[in-house]
Amino acid sequence: MMITVQSISADLARVREKSPLVHNITNFVVMNNTANALLALGASPVMAHAVEEVKDMVNIASALVINMGTLNPQWVDGMLEAGKAATAKSIPVVFDPVGVGATLYRNEVAARILAECKPTFIRGNASEIMALAKENVVTKGVDSSASSDSAIDAAKRLAQETGAVVVISGPEDFITNGQEVLSTQNGSTVMARVTGMGCTATAVLGAFAGVNPNRMEAATHAMAVMGIAGEIAASKSGGPGTLQLHFLDTLYNLDEDNIEEIYKSEA
Amino acid sequence: MMITVQSISADLARVREKSPLVHNITNFVVMNNTANALLALGASPVMAHAVEEVKDMVNIASALVINMGTLNPQWVDGMLEAGKAATAKSIPVVFDPVGVGATLYRNEVAARILAECKPTFIRGNASEIMALAKENVVTKGVDSSASSDSAIDAAKRLAQETGAVVVISGPEDFITNGQEVLSTQNGSTVMARVTGMGCTATAVLGAFAGVNPNRMEAATHAMAVMGIAGEIAASKSGGPGTLQLHFLDTLYNLDEDNIEEIYKSEA
Amino acid sequence: MMITVQSISADLARVREKSPLVHNITNFVVMNNTANALLALGASPVMAHAVEEVKDMVNIASALVINMGTLNPQWVDGMLEAGKAATAKSIPVVFDPVGVGATLYRNEVAARILAECKPTFIRGNASEIMALAKENVVTKGVDSSASSDSAIDAAKRLAQETGAVVVISGPEDFITNGQEVLSTQNGSTVMARVTGMGCTATAVLGAFAGVNPNRMEAATHAMAVMGIAGEIAASKSGGPGTLQLHFLDTLYNLDEDNIEEIYKSEA
Structure with missing residues (x-):
């Protein structure tokens, strides 16, 4: 599979043209951020x-x-209820298992969502993906205590077991369907100091999944756009406060030239 | 009725002087925005x-x-409970029927609120006002799929049936008591890419209703201030992220000179 | 007790080094702000x-x-449930009695939290502290209608009765354990026009309490950092919108030189 500046730009154009309706059942902390990112x-x-x-x-x-x-x-x-209805109608379901591993209740709920909703995508940080794959991992609240690449094997196994495309986000992002592993390298360390950037990635993935049925492409394009917009925003910002606003402005204004200039692929 | 730069400025001064307490029962996405707009x-x-x-x-x-x-x-x-108590004490009630028409549950709840709370104001986008007036309209989530002026007849009928002043917001805003129709033309297209701008208009209407018993004036002044502040903010912004912050700064600093310079009336 | 530029900076360094996990059960309006302030x-x-x-x-x-x-x-x-569990394990509990005095329900809930959770810190505005200490005070929603220094006696009595360190925040902040009273004088009047600045102070206090067992120090350092960051942010801002973002940037970048330059002590 080839992820290119052109393939990213084409999906971005599709999102803007079709304006897919993304239904979010999400947390109180980030609702405003994710709504704004989707609108931008x-x-x-x-x-x-x-x-x-x-x-x-x-x-x-x-x-x-x-x-x-x-x-x-x-x-x-x-x-x-929503997850089952979506899956029954083949509407893509993106699951963000925030803080799984931190409490028993989260573990139980995450297991039920996997079993009953059969999500088409799962996105988490390294700790969450490892906890979901039942690796032995110490979770600290909602922040990751493991590096992204240490979770790749867990992500592949989770993808094989669930049938979902699994995304590990972090300084480097990895996307896998259980066989193939793609990665994106853009971003900024300051993004980890803004609440809800991971949750925003999940919502943005929903938008791309709403316009592109190729799941590996949709997920990788979404993560590339997150990283590119975050990196551009960080370069204009004085810290995590101003970064948030420039991030939304950048999503709104992003074009093929910006992507060309800054996109880092592994090739 | 004459809406003028002076009448808008006078109500704005009243809000700042009296600092009316506006009780909000609103949605999780926009609570922070609407609280900040009211404070600003x-x-x-x-x-x-x-x-x-x-x-x-x-x-x-x-x-x-x-x-x-x-x-x-x-x-x-x-x-x-709150709506009935407010109406019983003649405290103005502003109703924002977000997403009415999108689900049966929303339609039922909106109908109950109209019947039991008897709101003094209703503000929505064109799709919402048409859905509330039981026009045949296709709603797509919470965004409008109809133009503002196509909803004027529905708004007038809704105002006559409910006794409320009805506001349709959009690129042009219309305000009606069932007979008279006023309009305001300020704003920016980027405002539609910021979540909660409509909800913020509803909250700002609450503040003006709290200081001016003339409902057509209060509603029109509120919509004028929203549009003027949004237009000034957009002129200073690079996109929907920075627009939000300049919008709050502008509300805080708005004075008669700004209003004079930018207010567009139909006359 | 000596609160100095050095003692503030040392606690700030401890927060950054240890990155204490702060568990928040807080309100819908400010969750995003407080999460972002803690991350910054x-x-x-x-x-x-x-x-x-x-x-x-x-x-x-x-x-x-x-x-x-x-x-x-x-x-x-x-x-x-959380408050009792925390107190049983000697984890510091910071209580923010938002709007106590405004409704009977709030009064009852606040009384239960005091009695059952035995918070180690209480932070409120002057009206809230007076209401909690059962002074005769008229509360207007969630904003203070009394000056900070008028609440000092109530705060001391509340500290004696509950065993908590009590913080009154306002243009000047007061911190008391029932005997000693410390104060901090930094800040900006525009902070009162940003929602959740008080709630953010409470959350920041949680972070300092998580790294410094001396409660008077932890509370005073937290209030000093809030005031200093707010004052620096206000000097860079055009109003309450941009202030929010500069506030987060400032928290992220704050160092001993900034603190030295701007910290106002009573001495």
């Missing part, structure tokens, strides 16, 4: 979590994002 | 949604804002 | 509120922050 990118976010309506909402969506950052039983009910 | 404007926001306390809270408020962006049954209970 | 400072925030998991989460944390800004019974259950 050209997608159309909607947030709805009640069991009373998630089925209706996901039925008009191009992708569903399930993020378990601030769990409770009512929200989990909504996640499961 | 000079008003005093409070967020409280539990049935255990909304009656106490609304009784000390100058206006109540009900926004159904991220519904669930417990929140609806709080909205209905 | 160098701490590691986690948000979790469900009774199903708060005990597990607080057991791996260095401090617990309980903020009752947007209450409901399920959240209160989580707060009480």
